[in-house]
Amino acid sequence: MKQTRVIAVLNQKGGVGKTTTTLNLVHGLARKGYDVLAIDLDPQGQLTSSLGLIKRDIEGLEKAMLNGTPLVSVTYPVRENLKLVPAGYGLTEVEEKTEGGVARGKLLKNTLETIKGKYDFILIDCPPSSGLLVVNALFAVNEVVIPMTGDYLALQGLSHLMATLKNFEKALGNTYKQWIVLGRYQARRRLAQEVKEKLKQYFANSMLLTEISESVLLAESPSFGKTIFEYKPSSRSAKEFESLVDDLIIGRTY
Ligand SMILES: Nc1ncnc2c1ncn2[C@@H]1O[C@H](COP(=O)(O)OP(=O)(O)O)[C@@H](O)[C@H]1O
Numbered sequence: 001m002k003q004t005r006v007i008a009v010l011n012q013k014g015g016v017g018k019t020t021t022t023l024n025l026v027h028g029l030a031r032k033g034y035d036v037l038a039i040d041l042d043p044q045g046q047l048t049s050s051l052g053l054i055k056r057d058i059e060g061l062e063k064a065m066l067n068g069t070p071l072v073s074v075t076y077p078v079r080e081n082l083k084l085v086p087a088g089y090g091l092t093e094v095e096e097k098t099e100g101g102v103a104r105g106k107l108l109k110n111t112l113e114t115i116k117g118k119y120d121f122i123l124i125d126c127p128p129s130s131g132l133l134v135v136n137a138l139f140a141v142n143e144v145v146i147p148m149t150g151d152y153l154a155l156q157g158l159s160h161l162m163a164t165l166k167n168f169e170k171a172l173g174n175t176y177k178q179w180i181v182l183g184r185y186q187a188r189r190r191l192a193q194e195v196k197e198k199l200k201q202y203f204a205n206s207m208l209l210t211e212i213s214e215s216v217l218l219a220e221s222p223s224f225g226k227t228i229f230e231y232k233p234s235s236r237s238a239k240e241f242e243s244l245v246d247d248l249i250i251g252r253t254y
């Protein structure tokens, strides 16, 4: 039995780099020899397609969450040491589920119980919402990675997210390990520097040391179904993600 770290990549704001971060973290961890499971919790299925799996016709997470299909039968090997539970059609139905009471929020947690201990890391790419899918993620994990961009609206969004996490912590009676990742970073923009300073000031203990720079390579690689390590292994972005992987492994913050 492994000590599995179960981590949600989370931010209710869209376009902040959740999927990009998940994609390259899971592959970076797998390349280091860890057994990794990636879970695509976003009905848009962008993590699924970024890993080169075509969403059409495949059954995914919704079968395990709604139909009681064993998670292993919707788990697909996508790279060495890396498996994926894709988002299939029908995952949106979870968001709209009205019956089931509190149990609705624990569908993911329950299905993960069956495979916990088989992996070193399970990473969950969350949708840009704060609906029932994200509630499911929050019940299932004890760590969250929060991708952030260097602008003020993102900062505002972060305090909202932190409040949500606090509420959950109170309800669940435990705390999340929180990791903030500054992504799409443009070192020459003064605003980005200011946001970084603010984050360091308030969240030093949760802010991972490596920031991910804005780079067109990171935006291009998913359209080829490749991670940055496959698309441009010698790039600065690949080096940054390699370093971010180490940050996450050892909890290296400011
Ligand atoms: N560091 C980066 N540099 C350049 N483009 C990025 C970077 N991170 C993400 N992107 C691009 O920004 C868009 C949103 O990123 P994505 O990871 O899909 O965010 P989210 O999952 O939070 O909605 C995508 O087109 C993605 O390719």
Ligand SMILES: [Mg+2]
Pocket: 018, 019, 020, 042, 046, 126, 127
């Ligand atoms: Mg996404």
